Amino acid sequence: MLIRALLLCLALALPAQAEQVVAGLSQTRVSITTNFAGSEILIFGAVKREAPLPEGTPLNVVVTVAGPSTPVTVRRKARRLGIWVNTDAVEIASAPSFYAVASTAPLELALSQAEDDRHKVSIPKAIHAAGTDAATAEFTEALIRIRRNTDLYQMLPYAVSLREETLFRTSIALPANLHEGDYTTRIFLTRGGAVVDSYETTIGVRKVGLERWVYTLAHQHPLIYGLLSLAIAIAAGWGASAIFRMVRG
Numbered sequence: 637m638l639i640r641a642l643l644l645c646l647a648l649a650l651p652a653q654a655e656q657v658v659a660g661l662s663q664t665r666v667s668i669t670t671n672f673a674g675s676e677i678l679i680f681g682a683v684k685r686e687a688p689l690p691e692g693t694p695l696n697v698v699v700t701v702a703g704p705s706t707p708v709t710v711r712r713k714a715r716r717l718g719i720w721v722n723t724d725a726v727e728i729a730s731a732p733s734f735y736a737v738a739s740t741a742p743l744e745l746a747l748s749q750a751e752d753d754r755h756k757v758s759i760p761k762a763i764h765a766a767g768t769d770a771a772t773a774e775f776t777e778a779l780i781r782i783r784r785n786t787d788l789y790q791m792l793p794y795a796v797s798l799r800e801e802t803l804f805r806t807s808i809a810l811p812a813n814l815h816e817g818d819y820t821t822r823i824f825l826t827r828g829g830a831v832v833d834s835y836e837t838t839i840g841v842r843k844v845g846l847e848r849w850v851y852t853l854a855h856q857h858p859l860i861y862g863l864l865s866l867a868i869a870i871a872a873g874w875g876a877s878a879i880f881r882m883v884r885g
Contacts, residue, residue, distance in 0.1 A: 748829030
């Protein structure tokens with residue numbers, strides 16, 4: 637009881653947080669179906685204050701959405717005797733399958749380097765490479781470039797609208813080639829590059845319907861999946877041959 641009382645007194649003695657995030661999402665679940673062509677997540681919220689609006693440095697809002705992280709092997713191809721072959725490879729320990737950063741200003745203005753190191757907000761900081769040498773950095777940059785070209789990695793400066801330093805909103809486009817899993821959404825309030833508050837939630841991305849059935853069959857019963865695929869291929873070939881004979885006859 638004494639410890640609880642001391643903790644309560646300590647909590648009451650601490651100053652109230654000046655600014656806090658109150659946020660919401662347009663949807664917390666994305667269903668991947670056979671005709672899934674991507675989705676868009678609306679992220680909105682407000683800044684709760686216990687004191688008048690601070691003067692001086694402006695408020696910035698940074699929003700990140702990160703897909704499940706997995707190891708990635710990045711390979712370099714080179715032409716050898718007229719044939720393109722793999723020559724070098726680097727193992728990236730962990731990289732998000734999808735990553736988007738939206739902000740009210742360019743990230744280097746909205747967030748200091750120290751805070752980026754602490755919260756792992758920028759795309760390079762979200763990737764955990766196995767080494768720190770020049771070759772690893774080169775392959776990491778190549779991975780970022782490839783995934784940016786397919787919209788799996790997105791840098792969106794000025795994509796967050798902020799009204800009167802109180803109401804904010806942004807939308808993140810999720811491409812069709814999403815991985816299944818939980819997508820972590822983080823919102824940071826910053827002033828002068830320092831994080832003053834943050835909020836975190838998740839978006840569930842799941843296969844449903846036929847996509848879910850095929851995925852489950854392939855991963856839990858690979859032998860049955862293989863035999864079924866073979867049977868479908870044989871049936872499709874026989875059907876095409878029969879139709880061709882009928883057309884010619």
